Amino acid sequence: MKPALSVIFFTVLSGTGYGLWCLLGAALAAGIYPFAGTGVLVPLIFGFVLVTAGLLASTMHLGRPGRAWRALSQWRSSWLSREGIASLVTYLPMLAVGWLAFMGATATGTRIAGALLALCALATILCTANIYRSLKTIAAWRTRQVLTLYFMFALLSGGLWLWAWLALTAGMAISLAFPLALLALAVVAAIIKVDHWKQVDAMPANTAGHATGLENFGRVRAFEGPVTEESYLTREMAFALARKHSARLRRIAIVLFAFVPALGIVIALPSGATWIAPIAALAAIAGLFVERWLFFAEARHAVAAYFPQREP
Amino acid sequence: MTSLPAPAKKKLGLVIDLDICVGCHACAVACKEWNDGGDFGPLPDDDPYGSEPHGVWFNRVHSYEVTGTGNREQGTEERTSPLAAGRQSPVPDETAALPLPVSRSPLPAPQMVHFPRSCLHCETPDCVTVCPTGASYKRAEDGIVLVDQDKCIGCQLCAWACPYGAREIALPHPKSPTSDKGRKDSKRGTMQKCTLCVDRIYNETLDERDRQPACVMACPTRARMFGDLGDPDSDVSKVVAEREGFALMPEFGYRPVNRYLPPRPRRDGATVQATATVAEDTLDAEQLPPLLRWLDKALSR
Numbered sequence: 001m002k003p004a005l006s007v008i009f010f011t012v013l014s015g016t017g018y019g020l021w022c023l024l025g026a027a028l029a030a031g032i033y034p035f036a037g038t039g040v041l042v043p044l045i046f047g048f049v050l051v052t053a054g055l056l057a058s059t060m061h062l063g064r065p066g067r068a069w070r071a072l073s074q075w076r077s078s079w080l081s082r083e084g085i086a087s088l089v090t091y092l093p094m095l096a097v098g099w100l101a102f103m104g105a106t107a108t109g110t111r112i113a114g115a116l117l118a119l120c121a122l123a124t125i126l127c128t129a130n131i132y133r134s135l136k137t138i139a140a141w142r143t144r145q146v147l148t149l150y151f152m153f154a155l156l157s158g159g160l161w162l163w164a165w166l167a168l169t170a171g172m173a174i175s176l177a178f179p180l181a182l183l184a185l186a187v188v189a190a191i192i193k194v195d196h197w198k199q200v201d202a203m204p205a206n207t208a209g210h211a212t213g214l215e216n217f218g219r220v221r222a223f224e225g226p227v228t229e230e231s232y233l234t235r236e237m238a239f240a241l242a243r244k245h246s247a248r249l250r251r252i253a254i255v256l257f258a259f260v261p262a263l264g265i266v267i268a269l270p271s272g273a274t275w276i277a278p279i280a281a282l283a284a285i286a287g288l289f290v291e292r293w294l295f296f297a298e299a300r301h302a303v304a305a306y307f308p309q310r311e312p
Numbered sequence: 313m314t315s316l317p318a319p320a321k322k323k324l325g326l327v328i329d330l331d332i333c334v335g336c337h338a339c340a341v342a343c344k345e346w347n348d349g350g351d352f353g354p355l356p357d358d359d360p361y362g363s364e365p366h367g368v369w370f371n372r373v374h375s376y377e378v379t380g381t382g383n384r385e386q387g388t389e390e391r392t393s394p395l396a397a398g399r400q401s402p403v404p405d406e407t408a409a410l411p412l413p414v415s416r417s418p419l420p421a422p423q424m425v426h427f428p429r430s431c432l433h434c435e436t437p438d439c440v441t442v443c444p445t446g447a448s449y450k451r452a453e454d455g456i457v458l459v460d461q462d463k464c465i466g467c468q469l470c471a472w473a474c475p476y477g478a479r480e481i482a483l484p485h486p487k488s489p490t491s492d493k494g495r496k497d498s499k500r501g502t503m504q505k506c507t508l509c510v511d512r513i514y515n516e517t518l519d520e521r522d523r524q525p526a527c528v529m530a531c532p533t534r535a536r537m538f539g540d541l542g543d544p545d546s547d548v549s550k551v552v553a554e555r556e557g558f559a560l561m562p563e564f565g566y567r568p569v570n571r572y573l574p575p576r577p578r579r580d581g582a583t584v585q586a587t588a589t590v591a592e593d594t595l596d597a598e599q600l601p602p603l604l605r606w607l608d609k610a611l612s613r
Contacts, residue, residue, distance in 0.1 A: 001472070063466020063481055063501025070463055071444035077315045080469055081444035136438060136564050137475045208376060211475075212427050213558050214330075217574060218380025223424065226340070226372035229365060232480040236471070302475035302561070306374055306429060 001138065002239045003296035006060035011128060012157075012288045014054030014087070015150065019158025020047040021094060022121035028097065028114025031107065034166070034174055040101035040110075043165045044094065047158070055087055079134050083127035090120035125154045132295075139203050140299040145196040152189040153257070153288055156182060160261055160281035167277040172268060179277075183265045186284075190258035193291065197250060200298060206305035222308040237301035249294055256287025316440055317452035323542035324454045324508055325433050325569035326525070327552055331576050333535040335375055335426030342530030343371040343430075346509065356482040356500060368480045370506040371430040371527055378575070379422040425575050428536070430527070431478035431506035432560060432568035433457050439470035439479065448503070455542070455569060456508045464502035471503060475564055479505045513538070541569050 024043050027033035033040070059065040072088070074081040093116035100110045129150035132141045159182045166174050208222040209215030225234070264280035267273065347355040347370060357367035433455055440448050440457060447463035448470045450456070459470075459479075471479040481503050509525035512518060522529065528538045539548035548571075551557070557571035597608050 061467065063468075063483055063503075064464065067445070067463070067465040070446070070465055071467070074315075074444050074446050077441040078444045078469075080442065080467060084444060131469070134438075134442065135469075135473050137473060206475075211561060212374075212376060212425075213560055213572060214376060214378050214425060214427075214575075216558075218378040218423070221377045221379075221422075222374065223377040224375040226337075226369070226374055226429075231366060231372075232368070232471075232483075233477045235366075236468070237477070301472070302564075303477040306477060 001296045001299045001301055002236050003293045004061055006057050008289060008292045008296065010054045010058035010061070011150075012054070012285065012292050013050045013057065015125060015128065015154040015288070016157040016161065016285060017047040017050030017052075017054060018090070018121040018125050019154035019156070020050065020161050021090070021158070022118045022125075023155065023159050023162050025093070025097065025114040025117030025119075025121065029111050029118060031111060033114075034170065036110075037101055037104060039169065041098060043162055044098050044101070046161065046165070048094065051087070051090075079127055079130040083124065083131055086120065086124040086127045090117070090124050093117035093120055122151070125151055137302045138299045139302075140200045141295075143196060143199055145192050145199070149189065149192055149196065152185060152192070153291070156185045156189055156257070156261070157281070157284045157288055159185065160277070160284050164277035164281045167268070167274040172272040172274055176269065179265045179269060183262050186258040186262045186265075190254050193254070193258075203300075205300055206302045208305050211302070211305040222306065225307050233303060234307055238304035238307055239297060243298065246294060246298055249290055253287050253290040253294065257284045257291060258287070260284070260287070316436060316450055319435060320452055320455050321542050322454045322540055323433075323435065323569045324456055324513070324539070325541045325548075325571070326430070326508075326528070327537040327539070327541075327548045327557060327571045327573060328428055329535040329537075329555075329573040330425050330427060331535075331573060332533045333373075333426040333428060333531075334533055335373055335424070336532060337373050338530045338532055339428055339527035339536055340369055340371045340373055342526040343506075344369055346512070346526035347507070355504065358483065368482050368504045370478075370480075370504070371428060372477075374427045374429060376425045376427055377422045378425050423575065427572075428527075429477060430570075431457060431508075432476055432566075432570040433506075433508060435567035435569060437566045438473040438564075442469045442473045444469070456510055457505070458507055458510065459503050459505055461502050466501040466503065468503065475561055475566075476568070479503050508538075541571065 020043060024033070024040070024047065028040070059068050062068060068084075071081055071084045075085055093113050096113040097110065097117050100106075100113055126147070129147045132138070133146045135141055159178070163175075163179050163182060166178070207215065207220070209220035212220060214220045260283035261280040264276045264283070268276040268280075344355060344367075355368055355370075357365060359365050360367060433450075434457070435455065437450070437457060440450050443449075444467060445463045445465055447460040447465070449458060449460065451458065466481055466483075468481055471481060482500055509527075512525060513523050515523060524538050525536075528536045537548050537551065539546045541548055541552070543549060544553075551573065552571045555573040557573045559568045559571060562568070597605055600608060
């Protein structure tokens with residue numbers, strides 16, 4: 001699949017924002033978030049910027065962005081429609097949390113709003129992941145790990161920003177359990193991602209014989225495509241550039257989203273070097289851009305089998 | 313509404329005979345021509361006169377080399393018979409003196425199969441259900457899958473969901489000088505696909521025999537047939553039953569309506585000679601003029 005920048009920005013940035021909102025909301029709901037007022041508003045607004053930037057980027061993928069509102073109508077069957085609705089609904093508890101933090105209102109209200117924010121954010125991540133997971137034509141996106149990874153990456157990347165905010169404002173000592181949980185999350189996410197890549201590599205590609213049904217009559221070789229030029233299908237679905245560099249890009253992704261944040265947490269906790277936290281968060285988001293680029297670029301679409309195979 | 317309608321009795325679709333398709337692309341060109349000017353036109357091109365003319369086509373013809381259809385009865389034994397056996401020119405020339413080329417290939421000669429590819433108007437396609445706007449829909453009355461050009465937002469999820477490559481989006485080409493103007497055109501930025509010429513098949517201003525998809529009308533070898541595949545007594549259903557027509561990639565569960573008729577096994581040189589001998593044996597001597605009948609009798613002794 002062609003790795004469209006708009007969709008990569010959308011899934012990475014919005015994912016990070018929803019992960020941040022989810023953890024912030026959960027901490028507020030549990031009553032363990034150490035701040036009130038501005039301490040809530042700053043990460044909340046940072047999450048708002050990430051989420052909104054991602055959603056706006058996603059409209060750049062549309063041929064007719066002006067009609068984007070129409071996407072809210074088919075929630076009965078379409079995960080993309082559900083994602084659109086969930087993303088907009090999530091703004092409501094976010095506004096409630098913000099308003100309560102701004103007004104300095106009751107703890108109970110904040111708890112309820114926080115819980116709703118966490119749930120809505122999780123629902124939106126679920127919808128985003130299912131947009132891709134629901135496509136039967138792309139076997140690499142049909143695996144069990146895809147859903148888990150979308151959740152883990154959102155929580156990891158958003159969590160690192162929340163940790164950065166906590167560390168920068170109140171010092172490293174304010175929370176030990178949270179960064180340690182993020183450390184574990186980074187390691188587990190990396191393991192699952194490597195497992196996913198192994199599974200993707202082992203998938204047999206669709207063949208011309210199978211796609212045409214001619215395999216029952218002999219050995220089939222795609223001799224000639226319909227046109228000498230590229231077409232929408234070959235540009236969009238038969239994207240083959242990634243395979244050439246995939247091993248190196250995979251290492252870069254793992255190092256950035258898992259190894260650097262994990263190492264950062266290990267160094268920052270005993271040393272108290274708070275400046276490491278935002279660097280770890282930046283590294284994770286950069287790693288996720290590479291991971292998401294590969295997620296699209298390495299995914300083989302069934303339709304590619306109709307065309308003569310080109311060497312990457 | 314992009315939820316699928318209740319299954320309809322009528323399933324309009326195409327049957328494509330891979331045995332006689334000659335890969336002339338007339339169906340693709342006729343499709344492009346009709347849909348550029350019909351009710352759904354214009355069918356946009358990204359850069360029609362530029363260096364990269366990437367246009368939208370509803371129908372595209374691929375060519376595949378299939379090895380093994382030629383002589384299934386003989387397996388893949390080594391063939392040493394002269395390639396030109398049975399096809400020598402009746403007029404002797406200089407080249408006739410040269411030894412005939414001999415094929416020592418362990419495999420039978422490959423056969424070229426031309427394969428027109430377009431929307432299969434599936435019964436339960438995901439291209440309809442993934443659509444977030446309701447633009448992509450399946451008609452309840454005859455099963456035709458269409459895109460409402462006024463609702464489509466161009467998210468391309470339907471094209472991603474289709475394993476048959478039936479959908480192509482019309483996006484303004486970045487290098488095209490008309491791209492800005494094109495953006496305002498209602499056809500730009502939206503998904504395009506085969507309409508089964510819904511603006512022909514019900515068009516009462518056309519002569520009744522012309523109420524068929526443009527690709528079917530244009531095919532010079534009659535390799536394309538149009539009809540109701542939901543009716544077991546229709547001509548198309550009968551030919552599918554007779555020739556064991558097949559659906560593409562049924563494992564996706566989309567239940568395509570269109571069917572492809574398989575290529576028949578080709579005869580190689582040896583088979584041609586064998587059938588020729590058989591034909592000689594069944595010569596009906598009673599039908600011959602008296603002189604030849606006597607000759608036949610004399611020579612058969």
